[in-house]
């Protein structure tokens with residue numbers, strides 16, 4: 119269990135982060151971003167704009183640069199050139215990974231990383247306290263407001279009935295929802311979600327579609343996913359990456375009928 123990855127990212131410091139400036143209704147700007155690995159361009163002049171409150175799906179063949187793009191947004195990888203802004207005023211390229219998380223960008227990796235020996239409730243509780251030094255005293259100190267937030271998140275992720283269950287005993291889908299719930303405890307402005315339905319049953323996939331759709335509006339959500347039926351079920355706007363750049367962008371119908379997309383991706 120990589121506790122640091124999940125909780126040690128400066129979370130719990132949100133109250134100190136400056137308020138996000140969304141006056142132009144754009145929450146994320148990636149402009150002319152290039153990233154090279156040993157001379158190979160994983161991202162090549164990438165331009166991407168995400169509106170406040172939107173649910174955007176990113177698709178693209180293997181190696182298109184989707185993970186590298188998420189890594190740039192979260193500060194894990196620094197671009198060779200380009201700019202990355204969170205709202206109008208937060209220059210992501212000047213912030214560390216913990217500072218980016220604290221500023222309000224939450225990332226859910228493909229593999230769930232819940233604490234298996236803790237209950238659903240405790241997982242949410244721990245996620246609220248990014249500072250591990252307060253864990254021991256946390257239970258005694260939970261305010262009514264914090265309990266209310268846990269209750270609210272339990273409802274959003276559909277795990278109210280399983281609140282006392284050990285996270286390790288949950289189904290794969292339930293673990294994914296719990297981890298989304300853990301991110302929600304930090305109330306991120308922007309959620310990055312990597313392949314949320316991989317390995318899920320059709321019923322779990324459907325519930326995940328409902329969950330992510332319900333988050334849009336209050337949060338901005340960027341989903342990277344290979345499952346086209348799932349993308350079709352949730353996406354308003356789809357961005358297709360290919361060779362590190364945006365190949366096409368539009369509704370699912372628009373991109374699926376785009377000859378460039380058919381050639382490089384959907385037609386294979």
Ligand SMILES: Nc1ncnc2c1ncn2[C@@H]1O[C@H](COP(=O)(O)OP(=O)(O)OP(=O)(O)O)[C@@H](O)[C@H]1O
Nearest residue numbers: 155156159160178179180181182183184185186187
């Ligand atoms: N640390 C690294 N060192 C060298 N090459 C890398 C590194 N990270 C990514 N790459 C390469 O950059 C390219 C883009 O990779 P990336 O993982 O971003 O693609 P992706 O769209 O997420 O692919 P997938 O759908 O398979 O996850 C790939 O060719 C990959 O091999």
